[in-house]
Amino acid sequence: MGAMRKDRDIPYIGKDALAFTLTSAATADSEALKQASRLGIVAGLRSMTPLAVLTWSETEVAPKLKTITALLAAGELIGDKLPFTPSRLKPGSVLFRLTIGATAGALLCKRIQQPVLTGAIRGAVGAAIGTVAGYAYRTVAADVTGIPDIVWAIIEDGVAVGLGRLATTSDTQNL
Numbered sequence: 001m002g003a004m005r006k007d008r009d010i011p012y013i014g015k016d017a018l019a020f021t022l023t024s025a026a027t028a029d030s031e032a033l034k035q036a037s038r039l040g041i042v043a044g045l046r047s048m049t050p051l052a053v054l055t056w057s058e059t060e061v062a063p064k065l066k067t068i069t070a071l072l073a074a075g076e077l078i079g080d081k082l083p084f085t086p087s088r089l090k091p092g093s094v095l096f097r098l099t100i101g102a103t104a105g106a107l108l109c110k111r112i113q114q115p116v117l118t119g120a121i122r123g124a125v126g127a128a129i130g131t132v133a134g135y136a137y138r139t140v141a142a143d144v145t146g147i148p149d150i151v152w153a154i155i156e157d158g159v160a161v162g163l164g165r166l167a168t169t170s171d172t173q174n175l
Contacts, residue, residue, distance in 0.1 A: 043130060052069040097127045134156060
């Protein structure tokens, strides 16, 4: 990696080694940001799921915390189907989802030693996208197909859990 400059006896890092180092760091950052965005999207779909998948994918989390986050996520999966559940597009709901998305993105990036602030921003942006996309998907799918909304809601549950697991287990341990 190091070489001696011909004009001086000073070791330096060659262009190729520097390019490899910068590319490796950029790839790790890029993957971490994708994962943070995915967790944010999950927060937009099911707000408590990102925290549950984060705690369950970490070995050094207290069992009580895992249980609490799992119960909160399960409660939301059930509550989402109830007729009196408010729209995810109400300002309070949107703000909550953005906050959870930012928190999840920051926690994931902290876990894998990547920029926490950038992870929080990506998580919040992902939550905004997930919130609007989830609402549009459910509304359009039920209207176009005539299949009851509850069917689409259950599919959305599966997407949220699967995407959350992907975001917390796919290569994040190796970054």
